Amino acid sequence: MAEYAVGPLISMLKDKVSSYLLQRYKVMDGMEEQREILERKLPAILNIIEDVEEEVAYRSGVSAWLKALKKVACKANDVFDEFKYEALRRGAKEKGHYKKLGFDIVSLFPAHNPIVFRYRMGKKLCRIVRIIEVLVEEMNTLGFKHLQPAPPSKQWRITDSVIIDSEEDIVSRSRDEEKKKIVSILIGQASDGSDLIVLPIVGMGGLGKTTFAQLVYNDPAIKEYFQLRRWCCVSDDFEVVKIANSICETNENDRDKALQNLQNEVSGKRYFIVLDDVWNEDADKWKKLRTCLKHGCKGSAVLMTTRKEKVAEIMKMCIDDSHDLGKLPKVFLKEIFESRAFFSQKPNAAELGDTVEKILDRCGGSPLAAKAFGSMLSTKTSMKEWMNILTRSNSCDAKKEVLPILKLSYEDLPSHLKQCFAFCAVFPKDYEIDLEILIQLWMAHDFIPLKEGDNLEKVGREIFNELTWRSFFQDVKRSHPKEKQSELRSRTVCKIHDLMHDIALSVMGKSCLTIVDRPDQKELLSAGATHHLFSSYHFTGTHSHDYLKKQSPALRTILYTNDKAFGPAPYLSKHSHLRALQLFKLRKLPLRPKHLQHLRYLDLSNNEFIKELPKEISIMYNLQTLKLSNCEKLGQLPKDMKYMTNLRHLYTNGCTSLKCMPPDLWQLTSLQTLTYFVASSSPGCCTISELRDLNLGGELELSCLEYVTEEHAKESSLGNKEKLTHLSLVWGDDCIDELDQHRNVLDALKPHAALEFLGICSYGGTTFPTWVKSLIFLQHLTGLHLDGCTMCKEFPQFDQFKALEVLVLKRLNKLQSLCSNSSSAAFPALKDLRLANLELFERWVATEGEKLKFPLLENLRIENCPKLTTLPEAPKVKVVRLEEDKAQLSLSILVSRYMSCLSELFVIVRDTEAAPTPKLDRDPEVSLSELALTGCSFLFPSSPLQHAVGVWKWFGQLVKLHINFCDTLVYWPEEEFQSLVLLKILLIEKCSKLIGPTQVKGCRTRERAQFLPNLTILAIRNCGNLTELFVLPPSLRTLNIDKCVSLEFIVGQDNELESPQHFNTAASLEHCNDLASESIPEPPASPRINPLPCLVYLRLCNCNKIHSMPVQLDTLKCLNIKNCSGLESLDCLGDLPLLETLFLLRCKKLASVPGSTGNYSALERIIIEYCPAVNIKPLYAHLQRRRDSLEHEDISRAGLSNPDE
Structure with a gap:
């Protein structure tokens, strides 16, 4: 096709x-x-x-x-x-x-x-x-001839772009009994104390397996019974790292870290995970994932969907049979079909006859087929057209599934819709597509037909809506704004059903190349002519570079979408027909505008190295979209941007080094998006008044408003920009408001009433203009940020904004309360509340003794509000962050009923004199999984002779603990941590008095297998007095030590490691289940037994007193040692047969690389720099033989001395 x-x-x-x-x-x-x-x-x-x-x-x-x-x-x-x-x-x-x-x-x-x-x-x-x-x-x-269209009869539906989800209720009713059965099995088995339950849902494509799994996932009984729920779309590639990242909601490239994160995520919790659309028949891959999942509590469950019985047989656990999803009864199929085909009015029954019944027979019980058929026929206005479609269609069955109907649905699309959808084959399966980006890519390739008076973006949204109506897109939702990327607004994202993706691939053939994992060099170089390249792999490498050199100039799209990607700059010189280009972080941009004259879409976002753009970029007259978001060092934009008259979208949010905007921006009459504008009084810069004639929409941050006059502010005409939904207004921190200049400017910058988000920062006025406090004017406001308005005495009644979901108040020196009284005060929609540096804020309601309720609040953050001593009513709060000088709110939260529903607690208390309080000896129900303590000396005894603070016995569910700046932490707090049997991650930083193991007469170190038995990650940083590590449990997988300048030993002293009896080896092996499928060699006959049989990642930095590694660590996969000037030998580590990554940097006494280089069969990455004593000759031959399998290699500076010394 x-x-x-x-x-x-x-x-x-x-x-x-x-x-x-x-x-x-x-x-x-x-x-x-x-x-x-x-x-x-x-x-x-x-x-x-x-x-x-x-x-x-x-x-x-x-x-x-x-x-x-x-x-x-x-x-x-x-x-x-x-x-x-x-x-x-x-x-x-x-x-x-x-x-x-x-x-x-x-x-x-x-x-x-x-x-x-x-x-x-x-x-x-x-x-x-x-x-x-x-x-x-x-x-x-x-003899090609144009066929006349069928004469119209009765128009059954007037088409429009509205997307209707009426099928959800139909499917819910049709599958209700099946859903109850599955929920009963899952909860029943879990209640019986079963180990991990894996229940497969089996059925042909398009039968509704995903929708059915969603019904189960969102069932109230499932939500209530399981502590953790996660959804993971697996698809064709059963990549364990990808699945782990999806469950943990992270983006970790390192395999071992990803699996470790997964274990930590599920540990100690009764979880429910859906693995949707599984195809994998490799039992070993499933075993590796299953091993990590077994770290959850008994009764945890996995629901997986698949089309293949063999996959179900491999994966099912604690279940006799899979659940075969039945075909949807015809009565419900008919409801779905008619909701699409006869959207606005039902046709004449006599005219239709038995046509609908014949169509339903074709659907074969598939709701997807019914949707596709209905959407397709909704555009047909005569019986002749209906019969023509019916004649061309084939029935769905278990063998052909629903593909014939979906192909017919695609063939029925108007030509411009075909091209827009087919382009989506460039994205991987199950990829979350950003609608705004998708439309901009369509525009870049001229896929969107434009009629006079139309707007490209508007037509693009109509195309998207039409394709969604026809079931080509699904899972359309709004994503949360990414604050780290300085985004103010949420975005629309969607996915493509895997069967629809197959249709797109069949249309595009080899025109698209998608790289999500390490590419095979031979396959890459043998690929045919490609028009569109997508890569989300984290390393570009020489393979991709060679591929781009080999490719014909026909390449139109290059998208590197991984923010963490690294490698050599892609070869672009010959690709003069590029329309869309997205690059990763590069120190030097490979842009040659004379080769990129056709470029319409350029994304350089998140590049921390760019200081300026090529000065000739202004000759890229075709450019429509330029993304520079979070290029923090970018100091200026090209002065001649005014000649780039096709520019429609300019993203500069997060470009905090920009000094001003280029002059004459008003000439960019097509500009619709400008996310960040820096005002300036310098000559040759654009003034804010030039925004007057620009039809801007979306988000806009106006910065350095101290340079703006009231006249220019009025001329900007923000009130006429009805498409502008998110506005942030920022003055300089130290600016003084002279003659009410700030207030007059703010009043003149009054936006359109459709505003959804308002941010005001460093405003110097004593009062806000009327529009800021107007309930009627800001009735659509869902987000409000006020920061640094230090002189302001009068504030809005915040509870009057009933649609408000996020409220952030910082550095408001005169604010004393949120509202005047609680009789009408309520925040019915508020989910996120952040208060910081409010020196006079003492009550939630001005009237003393009254309380304020937040029925939906989930996130509460209070920092440095010294007069506030009480917490609000928030029954659904999940995450609390507190920062204060004295332990007031911190003690309140620890003894409050919040502790029973909290999942994460972050506490910073700077008072080092506070003593433990008896209040903390109570024993409430606590489900806390993550705890971060900064300071908080009152939670640790100041002497090893004192008893442990009683609060620690509450934390049996704790999985992650972070201790920072704690002066009372001197020894390993064994008694405090006795209850932490589920702890997985322990981070200790900047505890300057920390020495090492307890040295008290009569105290004896506990056996390794019994102390923190599930600890898997230990990181210790900036503990300058630490001389010896704590007693490490055998379950440890990751060890990260940095800037511990007094540290002499990693795992005990040499004489402690000579005896096998020093370790409980039987217990040690229980913690290595996740390595069961790996080829771990038999331990050598040596008295130095491996005390850490599960350790896969070891990082040592800036530890100058460590001279050697006295133990064999056979399971290491990553060894990273940097700036350890006293380190002389790594010989005792063993042969390291599983080692994948070896980094040795600035170790001037190190004489050799560890182990036998001939055993480095798994090595993928190696860097050795500035180790002048090291002998690397044995490495050369081995690396030469394995050059094709190495992802990254750099040993060119191995024998050089450190130039900084």
Whole structure:
């Protein structure tokens, strides 16, 4: 099917041929005849193309003709894009762009000499016209004719772009009994104390397995019974790291860390996890995942969906049989079909006859088929069209499943919808697609047809809505804004059903290359001509570089989407037809604007190295979207941006080093998005008044408003920008409001009443303008941030904003309460409340003794509010963060009823004199899983002779503990931690008095297997007095030590390790289940027994007193040692057969690499730098043999001395 989407290309070409730009700037002088030929021929081809595409399956010669037509159409589109660029270049020249660029930039323009341009383009155009004329002759010879559309009868539905989810209730009713059965099995088995339960749901594609699993997942009984619920979409690739990241909601590239995170996530919890759409038949992969999942409590359950019985047999546990999902009864299928097909009105029953019943028979019990059929037929207005669809369709069955109907549904799409959907094949299966980005990519490739008066983005949303209505997209939802990326607003995201993704892939063929894991070099280099490249893999490497060198210039899309990706800069010089480019973090951008004249979409976001853009970037006249979000060091934008007249979206949020905006931005009349604007009084900078005629929408942050006058603020006309939904107004921190300048400017910046988010920072006025306090004006407000309004005395009545979901109040020196009284005070929608540095804030309600309720509050953060001594009523709060000088709120929270529902608690108390209180000896129900303590000396005894604080016995469910800046922590607090039997992660930082194990007469260290028996991650940083590590349990998998300058031993002293009796080895092996499927070698006959049989990751940095590693660590996969100047030998570590990563940096006394290099069979990454004493000769031959399998290698500076010493 890859050659069939030709219609959109021809339509696109027809529009370009008749473009007014080509006439306006006379770029086709001397080529008028060829242009006229195309203007005649293209409509003729377009007239028959859809019918030809339908005939390809049963007429010989059609396929070859379509392939030839597609090839020439692609070339012709490129040629007319060159004409367009030349027209834009001449337009910019008329406006004076050349005069400002200088010869060094002008010389970069491709063939800007008119005579040379005419000659070069004339040859190209003549070639294309000749081929098209031949194809038109063949078209006539083959007898292609335009088929007249069927005459309309009764219009059954007036189509629109509204997406209806009426099927949800239908499916819920139809599957209710099945759902109750599954819920009963899961909870019943769990209540019996069963080990991990894995229940497969089996059924053919399109039967509704995912929807059924969602019904179970969201059942109230499931929500109440299980402590943790997670949904993971698996799809074709059963990649354990990907699944672990999905469950933990992280993005960890390292396999061992990802699996460790998974164990920590489920440990000590009765969890319920859905693994949706599993295909994997490799039992070993499932065993590795299952081993991690077994760390949860008894009664934990996994519900998985699959089409394959074999997969179900491999994965099921504690269950006799899988659940075979039945076909949807016809009565419910009919409801789904009719809700789509007859959306606005029901047709005449006599006219329909038994047509609906025949269609339902075709659906084979599949709700997806019923949706697709209904959506497809909703656009048909006559019985003849209905019967034509029915004739072309095949029935669904277990063998063919629903694909025939879905293919028919795709073939029924208008040509521009076909192309828009087919492009989505570039994304991996189950990828969460950002709608805004998707539409911008469609625009970049000219997929969106534009009629006069239309807006590209609006038409793009209509296309998306239509495709969603037809079930090509699913799981449409709003995502939370990413505060770390300085985003103010949520975004619309969606996914594609895996069967629909298969349709897109079948259409695109080899035009798309998607890389999600380490690519195979041979497969990559043997790939055919590719138009679209997507890579989410974390390392680009030489393979990708070689691939880009080899690829033809036809490449149109390159998307590197992994923020953490690293590697050499991609090779771009020959790819002059690129329309969309997204790069990862690079110190030097490989951009050559003269090679990127057709580029419409450029994403350089999150690059912490960029200080300036190439000065010639302003010649990229076609650019529509430029993303620079979070380029923190970017100091300026190109001064000549005003000539980039096609620019529609400029993302500068998070570019905190920008000094001002380039002048004359008002000339960018197409600009619709500008996320960050820096005002300035410097000459040659854009003023805020230039925003007046820009139709901006979405989010906008206006910064450095101290340089803005009231007159300029009024001229910006923010009140007329009805598409602007999120607004942040920021003054400089130390600015003084003279003559009410701040208030006048803020009043003049009054936005449109549709505003959803308002942020005001460092405002110096004593009162807010009326519009800020107006309930009527801000009735749609869901987010309000006030920060640094230190002089303000009057504030809005915050409880009056009933739609408010997020409220952040910081550095408001005069604020004393949230509202005046509690009789009408309520925050019915508030979920997130953050208060910080409010020095006078003492009550929730101004009236003393009254309380304030937050019925939906989930996150509460209170920092440095010294007068506040009480907590609000918040029955559903899950996460609390407190920071204070004296332990007031901290003690309140520890003895409050909140502790029974909290999952995370973060406490910072700076008072080092506070003594433990008897109040903490009570024994409430606590389900806390994460605890972070900074300071909090009152929670530890100041002497080993004192008893432990009673609070520690509450924390039996604790999984993660972080201790920071605690001066009373001197010894390993064994008594305090006796209850922490489920603790997985322990982080200790900046505890300057910490020495090591308790040295008290009569005290004896507990056996390793009994002390913190489930600890898997230990990190100790900046503990300068620490001389020896604590007694480490054998369950430990990750050990990270940094800046412990007095540390001498990692695992006991040499004489402690000589005796096998020193360790409880039997208990040790119980903690290595997750390594069961790995090929761990038999331990050598040596007295130095491995005390850490599960350790896979070891990192040592800045520990100068460590001289050697006295133990064998056979299971290590990652060894990272840096700045350990006293380290002399690693020989005792053993051969390290599982080692994947070896980093040795700045260890000047280290004499050799660990183990036998010949055993480095698993090695993937190696870096050795500035270790002048090391002998690396044995490494060379081994690395040479394994060069193709190495992901990264750098030993070029291994024998050099550290240049910084």
